[in-house]
Amino acid sequence: MKADLLASVRTFVATEHQLFVDGEPRPAHGGARFDVQDPASGAVLTTAARAGAADVDDAVAAARAALPGWRRLPAGERGRLLWELGNRIEALAAEFLQLEALDNGKPTGEAAAVDVPLTANGFRYFGGLATKIEGATIPTYGGLPVHVSTRREPVGVVAAIIPWNFPLLNCAYKLAPALAAGNTVVLKPAEQTPLSALRLAQLAAEVGFPPGVLNVLTGFGPEAGAPLAAHPDVDKITFTGENATGRSVLAASGGTMKRVSLELGGKSPSLVFADADLDAAVEGTFGAVYFNQGQCCVAGARIFVQRPVYDAFVEALATRVHQVRLGSGLDPATTMGPLVSASQRDRVLGLVRSGLAAGAKPVVGGATDPAEVDGCPGGYFVEPTLFVDAPPDSDIMRREIFGPVGMVTPFDTEQEAVALANDTEFGLAAGVWTRDVGRAHRVSDEIRAGVVWVNIYGWFDVAVPFGGFRASGYGKEHGIEALDAYLQTKAVWMGLS
Known part of the structure; x- marks a missing residue:
């Protein structure tokens, strides 16, 4: 580890990291752990809890229990929390730059120009959109004696599985629209890069997100990602990663009728x-x-x-x-x-x-x-x-x-x-x-x-939608289309006769 690390980064990295479930750190069932390495040296930075199927059950249960309160929270309050989280990330930019360099290996200059500001802006943008979720009043084609309106409601519990190339930024891509829409989330970061997600979960708790709204499971795909994708109480999966893994996620979700968004690879x-x-x-x-x-x-x-x-x-x-x-x-x-x-x-x-x-x-x-x-x-x-x-x-x-x-x-x-x-x-x-x-x-x-x-x-x-065609997946990140992916429409008919 470098001698010029910020004291806060040195302390955070030296921690034996736990899962983050229902608003607090907790060990994995059985106490399993894995090493987190510095790509610049191969040295072990720290260890993190290694989630398994029982931990997935706990995290999904926490997210399900938190869902009614979170979806009923006034949209302005959800937006305020997201905005405050973006501000906290911006204020702690120097800390996150070093965490990204240690976790992923990327130069701090790149993270300063791209990762951290886009992350902060992502939470603030969707924080603003939280109060713009609206339904409609629909005149019926047949002139029926009814009043018909639509409601835009959260999908429910979202499983977000992210890759290691932009650890912090991918958190914002998934969490910001999902939380703005009123969903609760179980986030599974890549095993190579767990530190940014865990620090972000800490900040979310500090700014006032209720327990269970955001849960983080560190660990490996077959042990944590696969049971999360297949879990019957998960309503939507959003995945970013390589094409082959995306196909596995889609297969794991098969039969459960949950929604799936896939942002996969390219050959641009x-x-x-x-x-x-x-x-x-x-x-x-x-x-x-x-x-x-x-x-x-x-x-x-x-x-x-x-x-x-x-x-x-x-x-x-x-x-x-x-x-x-x-x-x-x-x-x-x-x-x-x-x-x-x-x-x-x-x-x-x-x-x-x-x-x-x-x-x-x-x-x-x-x-x-x-x-x-x-x-x-x-x-x-x-x-x-x-x-x-x-x-x-x-x-x-x-x-x-x-x-x-x-x-x-x-x-x-x-x-x-x-x-x-x-x-x-x-x-x-x-x-x-x-x-x-x-x-x-x-x-x-x-x-x-x-x-x-x-x-x-x-x-x-x-604000600009991003996503691919063909083998590069389906669904969009960013913009209004990203928010739509975490909402479902309900039609309400009221008879007037």
Whole structure:
């Protein structure tokens, strides 16, 4: 652990963390625990309680018991609590930056620019929407002697299962709309990154959320996530993660008739046309591939560049990748931290090997052994890599890498670019770089993805819906559509005769 940690962070990390159920910490049934590791060194930071099926039963029961009081709480009071939680996160930004660096490995500069402010804004945005949930009065088509109105009511108990790439931010994506709508939640963070969720639960209790409204189960998917998804007293599952796990969550929920939202992976393209601002396209595609160590569901790792500017683009992007500085996320000079775990590092290195075996040529990187970083012995580092000539049917062009690896491919025509972009089972996001407004509209219309960025990449706002098509899942995060996912409509008929 670094000597420059805040005292509050040092104390929190040193704690033997428990589950958070019904407003208080409690051990897992049987006392099972697991290690929480620092990705920059592999060292054990602390331990956390390892939830099992009995703990899932307890947490769901607590959420069910808290539901009547929470849903009947005035919407303005729910909104006030969410707003206050956002303010507390903002006030403790320095603490959360260090927790994210220790938990996930990401540089504190990235967390300061993205994770913490978007989290605080997310709770405040949905806190404001809590008082905007309205029904309607409907005149009947047949002119019946009735008064018909609709009510928008919470779904009930929500199981939220989140990944490790944005630990704090994913909490806000799930919790803020669910709680604003009047639901209670059982949150299951990834086993690699439990610290942010546990600290957030503490803050929620401190600002006044009633016991049982927010419960946190730390542990592993098969032991906690699967029984949570299958639990008969859970009314909705919201899951973010890889496609294969999403399918398992969907299968586990089968037969229970609960609602399911899935925000899954992607294999996003970036299309760079010859008329684009090349400097902007290089910087934008660099961020699209390498931000958060490439551990982004929207990572634009498939880069397609029109042939007249292909060579210049590859040279400029390679120069930019060479400027990456690997290191601990706590070091202000670091521009790329470690991957989240040894298994993730090994998975990415395996895909690099498969790319080389398929004939892809590394312009930068291409190392198949872990990167060694001064001051971070044992860290889970991967050298940033840029390939050209990757075969279209190779694993690195078809599978989600979730690491700092990009592939550049030339194209000739607009139609070819669109075909290349859509040549994937996924449909999460895409980037388009062009000065031609007509082309920007045509291509955005033809790309099959839930988000298309034009002359920017990876921009998010809590008011703008986000989610994918096809194998990238269904349902939306952010905006009014996210709130709708946690509500159900009731029609009330009153006879007047």
